[in-house]
Amino acid sequence: MKKKNKPIWESRIKGNTSNTFQKVSSSIDIDKRLFKEDIAASIAHVEMLNRQKIINFKIKNKIVWGLKKIQNQIIKKKYIFDFKDEDIHMSIEKKLFEIIGDDAGFIHTARSRNDQVLVDLKIWMTNSNDKLIKMLNQTIKSILLIAEKNIYTVMPGFTHLKNAQPISFAHYLLAYVEMFERDKKRFETNLNSLSENPLGSAALSGTSFNIDRNFTTKKLGFKKATGNSIDTVSDRDFVLEFLFTSSVCAMHISRLAEEFIIWNSDAFKLITLNDKVVTGSSIMPQKKNPDTLEYLRGKVGQSYGNLFSMMTILKGLPLSYFKDLQDDKKFVFETFDTIVNSLKVLNEVLKNFSVNKNEMLKLAKKGHIAATDLADYLVKNLNYPFRKSYQITAKIVNYCEKNKKNLSDLSLKELKKIEPSLKDDVIDVFDLNKSINSKRSYGGTSFENIKKMIKKYKNA
Numbered sequence: 151m152k153k154k155n156k157p158i159w160e161s162r163i164k165g166n167t168s169n170t171f172q173k174v175s176s177s178i179d180i181d182k183r184l185f186k187e188d189i190a191a192s193i194a195h196v197e198m199l200n201r202q203k204i205i206n207f208k209i210k211n212k213i214v215w216g217l218k219k220i221q222n223q224i225i226k227k228k229y230i231f232d233f234k235d236e237d238i239h240m241s242i243e244k245k246l247f248e249i250i251g252d253d254a255g256f257i258h259t260a261r262s263r264n265d266q267v268l269v270d271l272k273i274w275m276t277n278s279n280d281k282l283i284k285m286l287n288q289t290i291k292s293i294l295l296i297a298e299k300n301i302y303t304v305m306p307g308f309t310h311l312k313n314a315q316p317i318s319f320a321h322y323l324l325a326y327v328e329m330f331e332r333d334k335k336r337f338e339t340n341l342n343s344l345s346e347n348p349l350g351s352a353a354l355s356g357t358s359f360n361i362d363r364n365f366t367t368k369k370l371g372f373k374k375a376t377g378n379s380i381d382t383v384s385d386r387d388f389v390l391e392f393l394f395t396s397s398v399c400a401m402h403i404s405r406l407a408e409e410f411i412i413w414n415s416d417a418f419k420l421i422t423l424n425d426k427v428v429t430g431s432s433i434m435p436q437k438k439n440p441d442t443l444e445y446l447r448g449k450v451g452q453s454y455g456n457l458f459s460m461m462t463i464l465k466g467l468p469l470s471y472f473k474d475l476q477d478d479k480k481f482v483f484e485t486f487d488t489i490v491n492s493l494k495v496l497n498e499v500l501k502n503f504s505v506n507k508n509e510m511l512k513l514a515k516k517g518h519i520a521a522t523d524l525a526d527y528l529v530k531n532l533n534y535p536f537r538k539s540y541q542i543t544a545k546i547v548n549y550c551e552k553n554k555k556n557l558s559d560l561s562l563k564e565l566k567k568i569e570p571s572l573k574d575d576v577i578d579v580f581d582l583n584k585s586i587n588s589k590r591s592y593g594g595t596s597f598e599n600i601k602k603m604i605k606k607y608k609n610a
C-alpha cells in the first residue's frame with residue numbers, strides 16, 4: 151500500500167482493517183456534507199493555537215492556506231472522497247498532508263474527532279434551524295393569506311369527524327398557524343443547546359495545552375463553551391431535540407394533509423385540489439389523486455423513525471464517545487431534507503386549492519349543528535341549568551330526526567310543543583353566522599376574534 155493510502159493509525163494498527171467493515175462503517179458519503187463547517191472549525195482552531203503560541207505563525211498560515219485549497223477543490227468537485235478515509239475529518243486531514251506536507255500534523259494538536267464532529271454538526275444544525283424557521287414563516291404567511299379570504303366562509307367544525315358546531319374556515323386555518331408558531335418556537339429554543347461550543351473538549355477529558363475556548367467560541371459564532379468535556383463528547387440531546395421538533399412539525403403537516411385528503415374526497419368535496427398538485431391513475435382515466443397530500447401524511451413516519459433510532463442508540467450507552475453515535479448525522483440530514491421538502495410541497499398545496507364555499511355551507515346545515523346554541527339560548531333566556539337545557543334540546547333534535555327535518559326548519563309552534571316557554575327570537579339561534587359570531591370568548595371563532603388574530607400574526 152502506498153503511504154498516502156495508509157490510515158493515520160498505521161503505526162499502531164499493523165494489519166488492514168477488514169474491508170467489509172470499512173465499507174459499512176465509513177460515514178464519508180454522509181458527513182462530507184459537513185466539509186465547510188469542518189474547514190471553518192479547523193481554521194478557527196489553528197488560529198487559536200497560534201494566538202496561544204502552541205503552533206507558530208508560519209505553520210498556521212500554511213495550514214489555513216491548505217484548508218482553503220481543499221475547500222475550493224471540494225466546491226469545484228475536484229476532490230475525491232474515499233470511503234477508506236472513514237469520515238470527512240480524516241479525509242481532509244489526509245489531503246492536507248498531501249498538499250502541505252508534514253506540517254499538516256500540527257492541526258490535530260489539542261483536539262479529537264470527538265469534539266471536531268460535534269462542532270461541525272452544531273454549526274450545520276444552527277444554520278439548518280434558521281432555514282426551517284424561515285420556511286415556517288413562509289408557511290404561516292401562506293395560511294394567513296387564505297384565512298384572510300375566508301373569514302366569512304362557514305363550515306362545520308368536527309369532533310369525531312361528525313358535524314359539531316359551525317366555525318369559520320379561517321378559524322380552522324388559524325389553528326394550523328398556532329401549530330406552526332409552536333414549531334417555530336421549538337426550533338428557536340433548540341438554538342440554545344446548539345449555541346454551546348464543544349471544541350476543546352478533545353477526546354473526552356479536555357487538554358493539557360493552554361487553549362482558549364472563548365476564542366473559538368466567538369470566532370465560530372457560539373455563545374459559550376460547553377461545561378464538561380465528558381458530557382460534551384457523549385451528548386446528543388441537541389440531536390434528539392431537533393429530531394423531536396421536526397417530528398412534531400411533520401406530524402402537524404400530516405394532520406393538515408389528512409384533513410385536506412378527506413375534504414378533497416368525492417364524499418366531502420369541501421375543497422378542490424388544482425391540477426398542479428394531483429396525479430393521475432394508470433388505469434382509471436377519470437382520477438385526480440391527492441398524492442401530494444399523501445406524501446405529506448406519510449413522511450412523518452421517517453421523522454419518527456429517526457427520532458426513535460437515535461433514542462434507542464443513546465439508551466444505556468455509557469459515556470463517552472462510541473461508534474454507535476456516528477449515525478446521528480444520517481438521521482439529522484435525512485430528517486432535515488424531508489422536512490424541507492414537505493414544507494415546500496405544503497406551500498405548493500396551499501397555493502393550489504380552491505375552497506368550495508357552497509359545499510361547506512351545505513354540509514354545515516346538516517347534523518343539527520346549532521344544537522349547542524339552542525341549549526345555550528335556553529340557559530340564557532329561560533334561566534335553566536345547562537343540563538336541563540341540554541335535555542330539552544336533545545328532545546328537539548330527536549323530533550327533527552323522527553320527522554326528517556333540520557333544526558332550522560322547525561316552526562315556533564313545533565318548538566313550543568316541546569318547550570312551551572320559547573319565544574319567537576329563538577329562531578335566530580339557527581342562523582349559523584350568528585352562531586359563529588357569538589363565540590366571542592378569547593380564542594373563539596367569532597369573526598371579530600379571527601380578524602384580530604390575523605392582524606396579530608401578520609404583525610408578529
Ligand code: ARG
Nearest residue numbers: 177237263264267471475476
Ligand atoms: N465519524 C465519527 C462520528 O461521526 C467522528 C468521531 C470519531 N471518533 C472516533 N473516536 N472514532 O461519530
